Amino acid sequence: MNNAVIGVSEFVPVHLCNSYSRSTLRLPRLSSSTRGLHFFYNRDNPFFYLKKCHFLSYSKITVTRNPLLSLFPLSKLGLLMVMLFLCSTHSLAQQAEEDYLDLSLDQLLSVQIAVVNRQQDHWFNQAAAVSVLTRSEIARSGATRLPELFRLIPGFMVSQINSNQWAVAVRGSQTSLSDKLLVLIDGRSVYTTLQGGVFWDSQEMDLETIERIEFIRGPGASAWGFNAVNGVINIISRRAEDYPSHSISGAIHSPTGSSVSAKVASKNADSAMLLTVYGVARPEFEMVNNQDAHDASELLQIGARYDTKWMNSDVALQARYYSGEVDQQLNLVTNSPPYRAGVLTTNQLEGGFIQGSLSRHLTEDISQTLSSYVDYYKRDNGVQFGEEKYVFSAEYIQSHRLTEDRSWSWGASYRYNEDDITNYFAVAFNPHHVDEQQWDVFSQYNAFLMDRTWQIGLGLKAEYSDRDEWHWLPNLRLSYLPNAQHTYWISASSAVRMATRLERDGEINLSVSNNDSLVTALLGNPNRQPEELFAYEAGARWQSQNQWYAELSAFHYQYKNLLTLEPGALQAPTAERPYALLPIYFDDELNANAWGGELVLSYQLNNAHRMRLQYSYLQDEITRLSPTAVLAQRPLRLSPETQTQWQWTATWTEAHSSFVALRYVDALFASTVPSYWALDLHWQWQWAKHWRLSVSGLNLNDDSHLEYGNALTGTTIPRQFLLQVRWY
């Protein structure tokens, strides 16, 4: 059976439809030459019931072939599903609606209404592809780790590499460190400039401490600076006063693992103090060849937060210390026979930070925020890589409401990085110790124009690093807001990813010949240029008066100076180096274009049920600037071309809620990882006043599957179960 779709050729007002006789709804019979689905008007046909769907009233229905949609085979069953949906659309709640007319005013104000988009005021009008996960959405999702939350957002590409490592990216460049994604926790960057990206194994956190997460797909450099290239994740934690006075939660995992969290909060009239302890032990997974992946991990965190008022200012102080171990399996190059060995080792992690912020309204229209933090971390696996890093950062922002329609913010920040590398034969840095300073100033102006039907945003950040030069990072954003239900926007912006320490100063030995006379090494390039992006984006959001929400965003990215590898000339042995060296240098001889988009269709029946369908698409083309350049990888395409996900959030009673996510992830283009489906379920039960029980199942449709890495040696992600009990 070939494909066919229904075209409703003419819509007429409801009252006209009601006066039509059923015979006018007769469907034209298709000729035998039309190789599509054939429909006849009779009482057994679903079309008969369309007459009852007054919003879909029509005078004539035709069945046509649509060349675009015929790309997608639409089965009879699928068509029936569409019909079922259309016919059900207005079958519900008619009677209840009429009842409202008889309610008293007091009763009417007590009627719960469906809320499609609770964050509308916050971001619905923004000229950017923005998503927000709130605290309640995080709790309902059943996620226990940050990347599990990220994969709920359209356009975000999240693959679990093994038990403790993740490849997280947005709109491409999905590597284990995700060098084009900036991640902030309460304004504190967790992006490592040494290798570029985020070590997710040291960013374990109790998700109950998160107030909300803001996701920006697209460059955010004019606001957040360097490395906010493809997107930004902004995690905002809960204030101490928002916690119950005490809570303890414990979870057990299958495969074997567990976590425990305890929080104690103390509050008085204008201040609150919170102490937290969080410990987690992650299980070991298996590789494709059924061998143990040696990837178990343990982490313990102790944290404190203090929120208070001081001299008419909101003050927040936070501190956290963590320590842990992450098992690793390495295929290590050595300087003694046999020169390469499989090594089981353990990465020792340690770190912490102290952070403070002070916010104050100077006048009714002027506010200011001063924030600062000191961050320290250390990781060392004893055989291949060791790093110790200190960061100090301070930032000042002042915001002005110039008029009802215009606002302006400006600010400046300073950042000091210092790292100290423990050099090993496999990986070394030269110099092993570097300190670096960065300054930036920024300005952002927003205005509503033409009776608030247009909104314009102009931003510029100038950022300087003493290892580089000044970079100007502008953006222009324009929204058209015809009414409260529609937003159309376009933007143009630029961003820069700084060359990492590894790309400038690294020395990675790739192989040693059998007689120890020749070493092939990947060497840093002090002249490596920053990667640049110029991005054009456009999007639209629509929301019906009550239940539907749709969002479409599209992008076209132009990258310059992307990472390549350039073979160098063979170097003879020297007195300091008693072997010949075949160098391969980090370089930047690649430009690329990438384009794609994301689609979201959300339907909220009421406050109890929401269904959401999201789809993302990514494509690219590359231009090699040097004939000898070797691609380090296909960084943009080491990502699925398409992703589709369906989510259902349901509140069955006040005590029971559930969340279902079914997702399809396309094969990773430049990898041997095949496409896969995954089904996740979460059930939450408030079984007593202060007790909550939740059960989660991940990858329920499959014993295990590969999400990232090599089809021969990669680690498979098994079906997982989690049982969690919380007392508060």
Place this chain on the structure above:
Amino acid sequence: MQGMAKRQALMILLLWHLSAIALLRSADSWAIETGNVNAVKVALVLNVAKYTHWYALKENHDIQICVPRVSGLESNLEKLNQRVVNGHRIKVRLDINMADLAGCHILIVGHLPLVEQRAWHQRRAGSAVVMVGEKSLFHEGLDVWFFQRGTHLAYGLAEETSKSRGFEFHRTLVSLAQR
């Protein structure tokens, strides 16, 4: 197989999405009882008609609820037609233009672009027309405005301007308005 799955994944999940919504809508007993926001708004408009006193409205004359262009509330508003409040029948007039404003008692403009709301506000200047809309950063000129407060619909009132324009809100309406 994989190529097919790539092309079909979106369609499969789209069809699943639609059919699941259909099932959910059909099985309304699953859901916590909530109201269609448009139905609640129209019921509130009915209460505005009920709790407003127009000085010049003669006995047995209709209360006219007027709506410019297409508002999305039509199907709910039609249920108000012919209802009687305080001895007055309600008459709903849809898709009116500015020349039709005379005779209107309640004018619903929340669905219009702000620039058009302002034009209607200027047009009805001084007349005893209660202008009903949605709360926004700019909602000047509105006498009653709806907005969401958590999971409920609430309304606000511009009480102070009413008497000078020939109508008065009853204290029931005033006391339940959000300030």
